[in-house]
Amino acid sequence: GIQVEQSPPDLILQEGANSTLRCNFSDSVNNLQWFHQNPWGQLINLFYIPSGTKQNGRLSATTVATERYSLLYISSSQTTDSGVYFCAVEDYGGATNKLIFGTGTLLAVQP
Amino acid sequence: DTEVTQTPKHLVMGMTNKKSLKCEQHMGHRAMYWYKQKAKKPPELMFVYSYEKLSINESVPSRFSPECPNSSLLNLHLHALQPEDSALYLCASSLTGINTEAFFGQGTRLTVV
Numbered sequence: 001g002i003q004v005e006q007s008p009p010d011l012i013l014q015e016g017a018n019s020t021l022r023c024n025f026s027d028s029v030n031n032l033q034w035f036h037q038n039p040w041g042q043l044i045n046l047f048y049i050p051s052g053t054k055q056n057g058r059l060s061a062t063t064v065a066t067e068r069y070s071l072l073y074i075s076s077s078q079t080t081d082s083g084v085y086f087c088a089v090e091d092y093g094g095a096t097n098k099l100i101f102g103t104g105t106l107l108a109v110q111p
Numbered sequence: 112d113t114e115v116t117q118t119p120k121h122l123v124m125g126m127t128n129k130k131s132l133k134c135e136q137h138m139g140h141r142a143m144y145w146y147k148q149k150a151k152k153p154p155e156l157m158f159v160y161s162y163e164k165l166s167i168n169e170s171v172p173s174r175f176s177p178e179c180p181n182s183s184l185l186n187l188h189l190h191a192l193q194p195e196d197s198a199l200y201l202c203a204s205s206l207t208g209i210n211t212e213a214f215f216g217q218g219t220r221l222t223v224v
Binding site for chain 2: 030031033035040041042043045048050086088090093094095096097098099100101102103104
């Protein structure tokens with residue numbers, strides 16, 4: 001099956017700093033999503049981005065499918081950005097694809 | 112509306128108990144998923160239903176029994192669980208399960224005592 005690795009595994013930032021999170025995947029994918037998991041466990045959709053670049057406020061994401069990676073940019077970080085960031089990709093599963101999660105990046109934004 | 116609702120939010124059960132987790136969505140999605148997440152780990156896929164039929168079972172022990180009574184509801188029946196089954200159980204749905212965005216519920220935090 002497909003392997004999905006994220007880096008860095010842990011990241012500590014001061015409020016206001018910028019950061020880049022990376023997601024590498026081992027095979028071609030047709031779907032890639034970025035999620036933020038808050039301290040209560042809720043997975044919040046950030047981007048659905050199989051390819052190209054999207055922006056939503058202070059967040060933006062770029063997926064280069066041909067080179068098998070995606071990047072999530074967080075600008076002017078805030079303490080509320082803290083939590084775990086996951087990328088997830090679809091892997092072929094037959095009638096329905098499997099959504100496979102990456103290893104995650106734990107982000108702590110300090111005031 | 113992109114809401115997936117899971118109940119209960121928290122559940123404590125004994126190893127001899129039978130309980131059920133419930134998941135509901137009204138987005139017209141035809142693919143629904145159960146994931147299990149242990150602390151400090153990514154979610155791991157357990158089951159996928161496509162058009163109310165079980166399409167993927169990731170070799171999950173039989174003490175976990177999924178059910179999809181209709182296109183809006185997904186249940187996970189639990190029986191004779193072990194303490195190591197304690198985890199966050201997440202439900203998700205997507206329009207077709209192929210190249211479509213998935214949305215997750217807030218999860219059920221299960222403790223087996």
